[in-house]
Amino acid sequence: MKNKTLLAIILLSLSHFAKADDGFYIGAHYSHQSYNLDFNNRNDYALSLHGIGANFGYQFNDYFATEIRFATGIKGDNLGDSGEVELGNTYSFYLKTTYPLGKIYSMYGLVGLGAGKLNFEGNELSTFRGGNLGIGLTMKLNASLSASIEMLYQDNNSTYDAYEDDLSVLQLGIQYLF
Helix, strand or coil: CHHHHHHHHHHHHHHHHHCCCCEEEEEEEEEEEEEEEECCCCCEEEEEEEEEEEEEEEECCCCEEEEEEEEEEEECEECCCCCEEEEEEEEEEEEEEEEECCCCEEEEEEEEEEEEEEEECCEEEEEEEEEEEEEEEEEECCCCEEEEEEEEEECCCCCCCCCEEEEEEEEEEEEEEC
């Protein structure tokens, strides 16, 4: 009797992993970037940049995924009276860990590497690459579709020494799991 009970417990606990949300997914996102630019303590600028993008990933189980993202700017901000700064193309790779908060909501953390460009009046202002950190919340809309909100921080290792900069992102997205 004990062996049958133990076997039933083992099979029921394994069934949780059999129904895990795993597989490939695609998504789209809108992002608002806060770009802070400090010209060696002479002038400080806080710019508001907007972008859209796509993400492609693989969900290994309910707790772990990898993801690649591509984004580009759709609206820039003025750098004083000098001209407009816009987000160029950006690329990033993430490891994503998820903690389910029930059947509908999940929290997640992101760690990854990213690279991209910022443009000033059509010319390159900054090329950045570095580490990314983020946290987010996902809401399942149905078995395949989910929506998310997240905060990201990009550690900019700019190619220029005349200023320091950093980029933080608020992002809204939607994902489809195949």
